[in-house]
Amino acid sequence: MSRVIGIDLGTTNSCVAVVDNGQPVVIPNTGGYKTTPSMFALADDGKRLVGHLAKRQAITNASNTVYASKRLIGRRFESAEVRRASELCPYAITEGPNGDPRMLLGEKTFTCAEIAAIILREMKRVAQEYLGEAIREAVITVPAHFNDAQRQSTKDAGKIAGLEVLRIINEPTAAALAYGFGRKNAEETVLVYDLGGGTFDVSILEMGEGVLEVLATAGDTFLGGEDFDRLLVNHLIEQFEASEGIDLRAEPMALQRLKDAAEKAKCDLSGATQTEVNLPFIATGGDGPRHLSVIVTREILERLAADIVDRTMTTVGLCLSDAGLSPDQIDQVILVGGQSRMPLVQERVAEFFGKRPHKGVNPDEVVAIGAAIQAEALLDEDQNMLLLDVTPLSLGIGTYGGHSAKLIERNTTLPVRRAHVFTTTRDNQTAVKIRVLQGESDIAEENDLLGEFILSGIREARKGEPEVEVSFDIDTNGIVSVSARDLSTGREQSITVNATGTLSDDEIQRIIDENDLYEIQVKD
Numbered sequence: 139m140s141r142v143i144g145i146d147l148g149t150t151n152s153c154v155a156v157v158d159n160g161q162p163v164v165i166p167n168t169g170g171y172k173t174t175p176s177m178f179a180l181a182d183d184g185k186r187l188v189g190h191l192a193k194r195q196a197i198t199n200a201s202n203t204v205y206a207s208k209r210l211i212g213r214r215f216e217s218a219e220v221r222r223a224s225e226l227c228p229y230a231i232t233e234g235p236n237g238d239p240r241m242l243l244g245e246k247t248f249t250c251a252e253i254a255a256i257i258l259r260e261m262k263r264v265a266q267e268y269l270g271e272a273i274r275e276a277v278i279t280v281p282a283h284f285n286d287a288q289r290q291s292t293k294d295a296g297k298i299a300g301l302e303v304l305r306i307i308n309e310p311t312a313a314a315l316a317y318g319f320g321r322k323n324a325e326e327t328v329l330v331y332d333l334g335g336g337t338f339d340v341s342i343l344e345m346g347e348g349v350l351e352v353l354a355t356a357g358d359t360f361l362g363g364e365d366f367d368r369l370l371v372n373h374l375i376e377q378f379e380a381s382e383g384i385d386l387r388a389e390p391m392a393l394q395r396l397k398d399a400a401e402k403a404k405c406d407l408s409g410a411t412q413t414e415v416n417l418p419f420i421a422t423g424g425d426g427p428r429h430l431s432v433i434v435t436r437e438i439l440e441r442l443a444a445d446i447v448d449r450t451m452t453t454v455g456l457c458l459s460d461a462g463l464s465p466d467q468i469d470q471v472i473l474v475g476g477q478s479r480m481p482l483v484q485e486r487v488a489e490f491f492g493k494r495p496h497k498g499v500n501p502d503e504v505v506a507i508g509a510a511i512q513a514e515a516l517l518d519e520d521q522n523m524l525l526l527d528v529t530p531l532s533l534g535i536g537t538y539g540g541h542s543a544k545l546i547e548r549n550t551t552l553p554v555r556r557a558h559v560f561t562t563t564r565d566n567q568t569a570v571k572i573r574v575l576q577g578e579s580d581i582a583e584e585n586d587l588l589g590e591f592i593l594s595g596i597r598e599a600r601k602g603e604p605e606v607e608v609s610f611d612i613d614t615n616g617i618v619s620v621s622a623r624d625l626s627t628g629r630e631q632s633i634t635v636n637a638t639g640t641l642s643d644d645e646i647q648r649i650i651d652e653n654d655l656y657e658i659q660v661k662d
């Protein structure tokens with residue numbers, strides 16, 4: 139029986155783990171690193187580079203090096219998030235034929251699922267090399283707050299990478315699984331605060347004899363370390379503009395250097411109270427080269443980032459109230475994601491709960507370890523481990539007058555199936571259009587449109603008479619499918635909701651068939 143790996147497909151870094159002789163282990167890449175940058179580049183000579191190789195050449199090849207593409211996955215090109223991701227971004231983001239964002243590298247555009255697939259392939263390769271055997275199956279983690287489109291795209295990426303995705307699990311749930319490993323009999327209520335490179339999640343889980351039950355989850359799929367970096371990049375640009383009168387915003391190479399330097403300064407400031415950013419030859423003025431040299435203190439960074447950290451704490455409050463708990467009912471707070479190393483984050487969390495967070499897990503590795511533990515549990519039926527997760531977003535359909543009728547509330551345990559009966563709004567109406575929405579608003583437009591389908595052949599009758607039963611299923615991966623049935627004719631229609639922006643089966647096959655995807659340079 140071949141092994142199943144657990145992959146944490148992160149915004150900034152990815153990590154792969156496996157359970158070996160009953161123990162979960164993180165697999166190092168050829169360079170000995172336990173995490174691999176989620177970066178991809180097209181070099182001048184046409185070579186495709188991934189991971190550390192892509193990162194190393196990012197400054198000299200900034201416009202052909204993609205980082206943080208997970209921020210774009212499953213989104214529409216026109217969305218506010220894609221617009222924000224394009225700001226101060228050295229590579230070009232263009233609109234694809236499905237209205238999805240694509241990365242333009244050289245002459246070729248790449249879908250987000252393709253880039254994610256390239257990174258997944260690399261993680262698969264790392265595991266194969268270490269284990270000396272072929273790997274075909276994986277459990278992949280996603281932010282808990284990912285919607286249907288983002289989950290579908292991640293699953294598509296697995297397929298493109300030649301992996302059967304046995305399960306998609308939520309990152310904070312994976313972290314709790316790793317925390318709970320070996321504590322089988324402990325009964326605890328834990329809160330996972332997961333602030334990664336691009337996303338923020340908070341989940342509250344109850345652990346007890348072989349059962350891990352998520353009580354509530356909340357989050358923001360566009361809030362993470364990247365935002366801290368961007369604030370610091372902006373600060374450096376403003377300082378430089380004030381002293382030198384030169385705007386660095388339109389210069390890809392300068393932007394990439396600033397981004398690297400800002401991230402490094404941010405990480406340094408988790409240990410030191412002051413650091414210096416030095417970027418020689420960052421620009422050329424009328425009288426020759428100009429150098430950037432700026433002192434950044436922890437106080438400045440904390441002032442810049444205070445709003446973001448406050449936002450995360452508001453989300454923590456929301457999650458607690460959804461779970462019906464108060465802060466003192468949380469036994470353990472687990473910090474996950476590299477950005478949770480920031481002292482300000484740790485202070486705020488400690489103030490809120492009146493106790494220091496748990497220190498025993500490595501925030502960079504714990505999610506992949508949890509994924510590997512789940513992979514093992516799926517293989518080994520004797521393991522009595524019951525994992526009950528929830529849907530992060532309410533599911534509904536568009537109704538008359540632009541409203542959204544909620545059919546499944548957020549934080550409902552998965553899998554779930556709900557059926558509702560709907561009727562027509564006009565006499566002799568023979569077709570209904572079902573618009574499937576995900577989100578919390580009563581106004582249809584403010585929610586994500588997952589997809590729409592038409593149920594035709596309804597018998598002619600007065601408005602309000604025909605009865606159409608619509609059933610919604612959300613599986614354990616958080617992926618939605620919908621079917622509808624005319625109760626008088628029995629006529630049925632079933633769709634897997636193919637969110638706008640995701641790839642069709644044909645497109646996935648086309649990408650798989652493109653041989654060049656298999657020619658990635660994989661040496662580290």
Ligand code: AMP
Nearest residue numbers: 148150334335363405408475476477479
């Ligand atoms: P992850 O998605 O968990 O790999 O988190 C990556 C994010 O954590 C990136 O934005 C990193 O810059 C950030 N990060 C890593 N180490 C630190 C640190 N020591 N202090 C602050 N942020 C960090």
